[in-house]
Amino acid sequence: MLIRFALIPCLLALSLPTCKKSGTTGNNANSAASASPSPGASAAAAQSVAPLPPPPPKPAVDQNAEVVIFGYHRFVDKVRRPDTEITPQAFEAQMQQLKDKNIPVIPLQDLLAWKRGEKAIPPRAAVITFDDGWKSQHDVAWPIMQKFGYPLTLFIYTEGIRPGHFSGGESMTWEMLAEMRDAGVDIQAHSATHQDLRRPYDKVAKKKLSPPEYEQWLNNELVGSKQMIEQKLGVRCNCFAVPYGFYNAHVKEVAMKAGYEAMFTVYGQPITYRAPNDSLGRYLIEANKPKTFEDAVAAIANTAAGPAVAEVSNSTLSTSPANGEVVRTAMPLIRANISSFGQIDPNSLQMRVSGIGLVKPSYDAKTQTVSYQVTQKLRPGPVTVIIGGTVGGKKTESTFSFKVDEAAAAPAPTASASPSATKK
């Protein structure tokens, strides 16, 4: 008895290293762009002005953006099953190609947030997903993804994770999944036993199912797998990838009732803002069909022509002076909260002020506030401010204007003649 009880603390101790990891690496997959503070950040912070209020909650989402989702299975040096395997070299070359073509990889959850109108995404982007829970995803492909700093979503079927019924030496363990979760990998559902969900057949029990048995079985495939992932990993599971892409209206209905926000199929197509969430197509990349990847990239590259500059509405910027405001100083401090731009490259940031031209603003990466203290008097009348920069490889701009009051701009021969000119 004593021995048996003594084992429990040992088991707890064994699981500790996994627990300790949580929070240390954080969401490193998609924080690369925001990590480096801009050179102007300290200058902006030094200014003793109150922080600008955050802009209105809804960001300016580009409803013309398009996203391609890629799905991969196994990563092996020697491809024997070209329908589900790819070499690490070929995979890495594809990830490099996305980088070379300026197609940023975004988290799957950002794609859904964009579709809800809650988050801006780049005009063209890709999402990377791995299916089934193969060990080579953890050992081989994940390090490549980390090298690129790309976010990742896994679609796993619970009986395919060790020690599940269909798992084996090539399968991931729940500990591996916990490790990936701690590093920011998104883990989502791909059923319990990975079967054609339309067929009333239980592969584990090896028997044909009656209609009520089928409903119970289907429920376990859709809801049971979701609950197991949520409980074992302490995550929110809101996405379901349909095994083989086989589904019908009933499967869809049960899945959406189960609380999934989105269902993913294998019929690759660029995802648009209004694409129905119950059937979002993914491009499954197979070693014997290298053209699939090229086609997917071409599908968004061809439509990427669009306007060269993405225009962000100034109604989503919080600015000072406010858009349309009349100011009583000819040398205002110009500020704007540009968080609705999305993830801007701080080094690309530019500000143009009519009557002055290109100026070098400060940028506080923490509050996403751009500021510039005008150092020469502006002429009375309207002043246009254009703030621009690179977001996800695309030039993005927003324009607002204010007006300098006649009196403020009048030439002041003595310093005390125009008190309003120095007022901020």
Ligand SMILES: [Zn+2]
């Ligand atoms: Zn699968």
